[in-house]
Amino acid sequence: MEELVSARLVKSIGVSNFNKRQLERILASCTIPPAVNQVEVNIHCPNTKLIEFCHSKNIQVEGYAPLGCPGFLKGEVKSLLNDEKVVEIAHKHKRTPAQVLLRHGIQRGIVVIVKSVTPERIKSNFDVFDFELTDVEMEKLNRTDSNKRIFSLPALFCLSKQCQSVCTASGISIP
Structure with missing residues (x-):
């Protein structure tokens, strides 16, 4: 990948689902460090x-599943969009729960990735830059951490030990 950057075929190198140990290994041997690490980040798995x-090494974090992937969850992990704290804060700011969750990620200094095919939701998801959560609200959301990962794909089993397992919509428990 470094050769591609040197040849100006790509601008930057990015990695996905790398934990600290893996990043340290790469940083110890690379000449061009990764610019971004894409990992799951939400209030259940912060x-x-x-x-x-990553921030200490100037690696931008790109967080997927900031809304907790509604429709994918089953069992003990509840939708983040229905979390009482999130709903309360959304009501106070006259925002949607999704906007509160996205704003939370942005205020943590991460790039949040969210998916939607509904034009209204896409527009709503962009409408997060004209309000801020207070320090108290940020702390309240930060305390929601249940140490539960939503996505733990089979290919990622050995990559990250930072969050415990969850049940998928099909009822399969994934570490």
Whole structure:
């Protein structure tokens, strides 16, 4: 990948689902460090230590599943969009729960990735830059951490030990 950057075929190198140990290994041997690490980040799986490490190494964190992937969850992990704290804060700001969750990620200094095919939701998801959550609200959401990962694909089993397992919509428990 470094050769591609040197040849100006790509601008930057990015990695996905790398934990601190893996990033340290790469940083010890690379000449061009990764610019971004894409990992799951939401109020149930905040990856706080990993984000702090990445920021200390000038690696941007790109967080997927900031809304907790509604429709994918089953069992003990509830939709983040229905979380009482999130709904309360959304009501106070006259925003949607999704906007509150996205704003939370942005205020943590991460790039949030969200998917929607509904034009109204896409527009709503962009409408998060004209309000801020208070320090108290940020702390309230930060305390929601249940140490539960939503996505733990089979290919990622050995990559990150930062969050425990969850049940998928099909009822399969994934570490």
